[in-house]
Amino acid sequence: MNSNIPKSNKKRIVIVGAGFAGLKLARKINKKIFQVVLIDKNNYHQFQPLLYQVATSGLESTSISFPLRKIFQNDDDFHIRIAELLSVEPYSNKIKTTIGYIDYDFLVIAVGVKTNYFGLENIEKNSFSMKSVNESLVLRNKILLNLEKALVTSDEYGRKALLTIGIVGGGPTGVELAGTLAEMKKYILPKDYPEIDFNLMEIYLFESSERLIKTMSELSSQKAFNYLIKLGVKICLNTRVEDYDGEKISYSDQLVSSKTLIWTSGVAGSFIDGFSKDIYVSGNRIKVNAINLVNGFTNVFALGDMACIIDDDIKNGYPQLAQVAIQSAENLAENFTRIVNNKKPKEFKYKDLGTMATIGKNKAVVELPFVKFQGLFAWFVWMFVHLMAIVGIKNRFFIFINWAWNYLTWDRSYRLIYKPKYRD
Numbered sequence: 001m002n003s004n005i006p007k008s009n010k011k012r013i014v015i016v017g018a019g020f021a022g023l024k025l026a027r028k029i030n031k032k033i034f035q036v037v038l039i040d041k042n043n044y045h046q047f048q049p050l051l052y053q054v055a056t057s058g059l060e061s062t063s064i065s066f067p068l069r070k071i072f073q074n075d076d077d078f079h080i081r082i083a084e085l086l087s088v089e090p091y092s093n094k095i096k097t098t099i100g101y102i103d104y105d106f107l108v109i110a111v112g113v114k115t116n117y118f119g120l121e122n123i124e125k126n127s128f129s130m131k132s133v134n135e136s137l138v139l140r141n142k143i144l145l146n147l148e149k150a151l152v153t154s155d156e157y158g159r160k161a162l163l164t165i166g167i168v169g170g171g172p173t174g175v176e177l178a179g180t181l182a183e184m185k186k187y188i189l190p191k192d193y194p195e196i197d198f199n200l201m202e203i204y205l206f207e208s209s210e211r212l213i214k215t216m217s218e219l220s221s222q223k224a225f226n227y228l229i230k231l232g233v234k235i236c237l238n239t240r241v242e243d244y245d246g247e248k249i250s251y252s253d254q255l256v257s258s259k260t261l262i263w264t265s266g267v268a269g270s271f272i273d274g275f276s277k278d279i280y281v282s283g284n285r286i287k288v289n290a291i292n293l294v295n296g297f298t299n300v301f302a303l304g305d306m307a308c309i310i311d312d313d314i315k316n317g318y319p320q321l322a323q324v325a326i327q328s329a330e331n332l333a334e335n336f337t338r339i340v341n342n343k344k345p346k347e348f349k350y351k352d353l354g355t356m357a358t359i360g361k362n363k364a365v366v367e368l369p370f371v372k373f374q375g376l377f378a379w380f381v382w383m384f385v386h387l388m389a390i391v392g393i394k395n396r397f398f399i400f401i402n403w404a405w406n407y408l409t410w411d412r413s414y415r416l417i418y419k420p421k422y423r424d
Contacts (some may be wrong), residue, residue: 003100008035011340014095014102016085017110018045018204020224021304021325023391025108026072028333033075033340037104039097041084043068046133049322050399052177054136054355055143056184057412061133063398066391085111087273089301106336109272109286109294110303110329113320116125116268117277117285123168126246127261127412131172134387137418140261144417146259148194161257163201164250169240169405170207172357175224177262178205182231187410204249204256208240208265213340213365215319216355220365252415256311265321269306281308285317292332309348318350322389326353358382361407369396 011034015022018040026038032125041253047064054061072078115131117124128139143165150162163182167174186199205212205228212228212235213219228235236251243250244261253399269284271277279295281287285308287295290308294300304325310318318324328348330391335345354368364379366372383403390396 003081003083003097003102003106003253005037005081005102008077010035010077011105012037013106013108013336014039014104015108015110016040016095017112017304017306018042019048019110019112019304019325020322021307021329022108022110023068023071024326024329025080025110025303025333028330030087030333031075031077032092033077033337036075037079037081037102038068039081039083039085040068040074041082043053043069043080043082045391048131049386049389051130051133051136051255052135052169052173052180054414055130055139056180057140057144057328057415058180058406059399060414063395063402064390065133066395067371085109085272085419088300089274093299099260104299106301106304108297108301108332109306109323111270111272111306113267113269113283113285115263117263118266120243123263126244128166129263129265130177131267135360140414141417141419142260147193147196148417151193156200157257159196159248160200160202160257161261163196163198164204164256164258164260165202166204166206166241166244166256166258166261168206168261168263169236170205170209170212170237171264172213172355174207174264175212175228175357175359176204177264178203178228178233179231179363182228182233183360183410186231188412192415202256204258205233205235206236206239206241206251206265208238209222212237213355213357214363216367218359220367220371220372220374222356223365224350224357224359229392267305281310281317281326283308290314291335291345292305292328292348301332303332321355323353324350355381356385365370396415 013034014037016039023045044065044067050064053059083099086096094101115129130136146162146296150159153159155347167178181203182335212224213221239251241251249256249258275370279287286302288302288307290311292301294302331348336344354365358364362376362379364382365374366381
């Protein structure tokens with residue numbers, strides 16, 4: 001198989017991954033100087049912070065996805081290939097993909113990370129994660145199908161297990177998911193399923209540390225905790241989920257019957273064939289310097305959650321946040337131009353723009369560098385920031401319409417069960 005990328009007199013930059021880092025870099029690179037090849041297993045960019053809203057029927061998957069070819073259709077000497085990275089041959093300046101070999105002058109690894117189950121094989125096999133649009137749709141199907149099964153189940157214990165949902169991980173994703181599901185239980189599902197007693201439905205949030213959203217202040221953590229308790233979420237702090245067989249959640253010598261466990265606790269990178277394991281640090285992240293150059297190489301870079309910048313000032317790397325990925329990608333795009341012009345590259349310094357999480361309607365916590373606030377105003381700020389970060393004016397419009405409808409009617413428009421049909 002051949003990638004059929006035309007030859008060019010320009011230096012070729014190959015970017016593997018179209019997440020926040022890869023997409024920003026591809027948009028910012030000077031196309032007059034470089035030929036750019038963007039490789040991803042999907043033909044779209046997905047906005048991961050809102051995957052939980054797809055899983056809970058608040059948004060359709062197309063609202064948070066945007067076709068890559070649409071983004072770059074006016075760029076010259078820009079090439080997109082739908083493929084997966086198989087290995088890197090850094091000493092011959094080529095990579096092996098599912099569509100063949102691709103040569104490069106500069107290589108950027110921005111493949112993101114995967115869910116980390118910390119070696120808990122049963123949990124990996126039986127729980128659900130939300131790292132992609134596909135996984136979010138599978139989870140949505142599971143939640144809705146369990147409701148349909150609960151409707152026709154005569155056994156009360158069986159019905160309770162179908163309705164009960166466990167969430168592992170008290171970070172922003174876990175908190176936002178728990179709040180949304182609690183609101184669905186209270187305001188939406190009783191209208192769809194009046195025959196079901198939703199007092200049987202319990203939502204558990206398990207967090208192994210002493211508080212929720214550890215990346216935020218204790219005040220914001222406590223506010224999030226209070227909001228969720230008020231919504232009826234059962235929060236288990238200092239608690240590790242030890243096992244899950246698809247029927248029962250095991251933790252702290254206790255068992256909870258549940259047909260749905262959602263794992264949002266932890267991520268890890270993947271080892272890439274062709275790289276020595278010496279370049280990896282904790283969490284299987286690739287160790288890079290302050291210009292995102294992979295240690296030991298002169299033309300191989302890493303960006304995003306997969307990269308871990310370590311230098312004299314940063315001992316453990318920056319947090320795995322979208323803003324770190326975006327800002328470092330902008331810096332690298334500028335550095336590529338500086339490199340070919342024989343100028344010294346600029347070291348990357350992360351500028352913290354703040355952290356936020358929403359817990360439900362009119363409930364959010366926001367921490368900006370200069371102020372912290374919670375409640376209704378924080379909720380509107382959260383919505384505005386996420387709306388502006390979405391790629392595409394049409395996507396923003398449809399998301400805004402959906403959010404406005406949800407706000408006014410306490411309804412979520414996409415409670416649809418898709419049953420995919422496969423052909424050999």
